Amino acid sequence: MDNNNLENQILFGLLILLGGTQNFKMAVVFGITSIAIALITRVIYLLIKDNMSSSANWLFLITIGFSLSYFLYLIIPAVFPYTKQFVNIYLLLTGLTPFVYSGCRDENNWILFVKNKLLFIVILFLTGIIRELLGYGTIYNYSIFSGVPMEIVKGPIGAFVIVGGLSLMFHLVTTPGYSHQVNQKKEVGN
Amino acid sequence: MSEIASIFWNDVFSKNIIFIQFFGILLALVETNSLRTSLKKGIKISTTILVGGILGWIFMGWIPGGYSPILIWIFLITSLFSVFLLQKWGELQGEWKGFPKYILMLVPMIGLQWTVWEQGIDYAHKIYMIAGNVAGFYLAFILIAAIKEQIKLSEAPEVLKSVPTILIAIGFFALAFIGFSFV
Numbered sequence: 001m002d003n004n005n006l007e008n009q010i011l012f013g014l015l016i017l018l019g020g021t022q023n024f025k026m027a028v029v030f031g032i033t034s035i036a037i038a039l040i041t042r043v044i045y046l047l048i049k050d051n052m053s054s055s056a057n058w059l060f061l062i063t064i065g066f067s068l069s070y071f072l073y074l075i076i077p078a079v080f081p082y083t084k085q086f087v088n089i090y091l092l093l094t095g096l097t098p099f100v101y102s103g104c105r106d107e108n109n110w111i112l113f114v115k116n117k118l119l120f121i122v123i124l125f126l127t128g129i130i131r132e133l134l135g136y137g138t139i140y141n142y143s144i145f146s147g148v149p150m151e152i153v154k155g156p157i158g159a160f161v162i163v164g165g166l167s168l169m170f171h172l173v174t175t176p177g178y179s180h181q182v183n184q185k186k187e188v189g190n
Numbered sequence: 191m192s193e194i195a196s197i198f199w200n201d202v203f204s205k206n207i208i209f210i211q212f213f214g215i216l217l218a219l220v221e222t223n224s225l226r227t228s229l230k231k232g233i234k235i236s237t238t239i240l241v242g243g244i245l246g247w248i249f250m251g252w253i254p255g256g257y258s259p260i261l262i263w264i265f266l267i268t269s270l271f272s273v274f275l276l277q278k279w280g281e282l283q284g285e286w287k288g289f290p291k292y293i294l295m296l297v298p299m300i301g302l303q304w305t306v307w308e309q310g311i312d313y314a315h316k317i318y319m320i321a322g323n324v325a326g327f328y329l330a331f332i333l334i335a336a337i338k339e340q341i342k343l344s345e346a347p348e349v350l351k352s353v354p355t356i357l358i359a360i361g362f363f364a365l366a367f368i369g370f371s372f373v
Binding site: 007008010011012014015018019055058059062063066070089090092093096097098101102105152155156157158159160161163164165166167168171172175 | 210211212213220262290297301350355
């Protein structure tokens with residue numbers, strides 16, 4: 001896995017990762033919605049890219065992306081009433097995040113598009129699972145712990161620390177020669 | 191403490207637009223570099239958010255019943271207009287990882303306008319919410335610049351001087367910010 005790509009995916013969807021992962025169900029709603037918006041926006045981009053200038057392209061795409069997220073923000077709780085508790089302003093703002101438009105830069109490469117979105121979904125779901133487990137003591141509403149291990153994880157602090165911690169872990173695992181770097185530092189320190 | 195002062199200070203700290211509500215987090219991560227340059231840049235960006243917020247606030251009063259499908263488009267247009275002014279002021283020009291930089295500005299601007307519209311008690315209180323959020327944005331922007339600078343200067347291995355470390359550090363600042371409650 002390319003570290004740079006991982007970091008990019010986290011940055012592009014940072015708002016979704018922070019605002020849409022209070023629990024696993026919320027992460028699923030946000031994951032499906034954001035992928036749907038990204039997919040539709042990419043298809044529209046492929047249809048219009050030759051007929052508009054670059055700056056007009058972006059304005060048009062932003063309007064499309066934002067309209068889609070606003071539409072889904074309204075329609076999801078109406079069609080699936082049980083999702084009402086998971087729909088918040090971050091879903092409305094999903095259409096303005098770079099995550100939605102990152103597929104519009106990779107031109108015709110569908111494989112890269114799918115790979116990047118899957119990578120993001122894995123991080124999103126993992127964050128949702130960890131936050132729910134620590135913040136509520138459950139996973140998908142099934143009780144795992146008798147109490148709540150770390151209530152603070154429910155809030156913004158947990159969002160930052162879990163997203164940061166997860167990406168740091170991926171970062172360390174996938175960085176070749178990390179232990180070498182640490183040893184070098186120790187030697188310099190000595 | 192008066193009601194107005196408590197609205198303002200809560201928006202600066204316990205409902206901070208970057209640390210607690212996350213709206214400006216990506217913008218702050220991308221646009222901050224050294225603390226010295228961020229002091230000036232932060233003023234420009236905060237002023238733009240204030241302009242966009244005030245424009246949105248004016249329209250909130252004009253639209254009968256605050257009908258949201260019209261308001262959301264007004265928020266988008268006022269945000270794009272404010273970003274255009276900011277670009278004329280010399281900021282957010284060029285691209286970031288292949289995207290025009292102004293995209294980063296839309297989330298904090300529309301997020302702020304929507305939150306103020308949704309949560310504002312009345313028309314007058316909303317302007318204090320906007321002012322509090324803008325002050326909170328500037329404070330958090332500067333703090334993120336300081337965090338980034340300190341991480342860069344630290345003796346940690348290079349692999350730890352990356353975005354994840356900054357996010358974890360921001361998490362601890364969020365903990366401090368959420369502790370403030372003004373009633």
